Amino acid sequence: MEISVIAAQSLDGFIAKHDLPGTDFTSEADKLHFSRILQTFDALIFGRLTYEVSRTAIRARLSTSLPRFVMTRNPGAWAGDTVSGQLEFVSDTPAALVTRLRDRGFRRCAVLGGSQIHSLFLENNLIDTLIITIEPRLFGRGVPFLHQRMDAKLRLEGAERLPASDTLLLTYRLIKLPRA
């Protein structure tokens, strides 16, 4: 199964601005790119905080063809939000979740943040590609792309300017080193 992180960030590496949760800073060009690229995946994963911030938008777009999995250590608290086959709250380890999704026949999975979930999947060596939008913004403070210190190596696979914008779309593949 191919697993990609999809995120939008400021040029200085923040996925949310200052202490304002959400992705209101993203451009129309990114919103279009985001909605299009999601259609190329067959499962989506995000963290509970991202779910809470975007709950209304996420719930408005639920579908059986693109199930959503929300990572939380307390899935029971979200039983009332569960929609069978469309929205599940899971406390699996990232590796166990990936195995479960693979066993269910999913082939392309998008990890949609936030910062904690990016780090969790990267630390566990489960990410194949990063598909990153760079918005022409500087925030100085905010939620960083990663929650933990790390040192991963990447290969650039694509760089393009999104149409009629100053927004860059960068695609990187993780270089997975053999385990020592």
Ligand SMILES: NC(=O)c1ccc[n+]([C@@H]2O[C@H](COP(=O)([O-])OP(=O)(O)OC[C@H]3O[C@@H](n4cnc5c(N)ncnc54)[C@H](OP(=O)(O)O)[C@@H]3O)[C@@H](O)[C@H]2O)c1
């Ligand atoms: N610009 C972008 O592309 C983008 C994308 C996504 C999100 N965001 C922004 O990023 C911010 C949220 O990011 P965040 O890092 O604060 O939170 P997050 O990664 O969305 O969610 C963190 C939550 O995930 C759950 N979690 C973490 N580790 C886990 C584990 N090992 N097992 C099970 N569950 C686990 C925990 O939920 P419980 O506390 O319930 O256990 C934790 O509180 C928001 O402002 C959001 O708008 C931006």
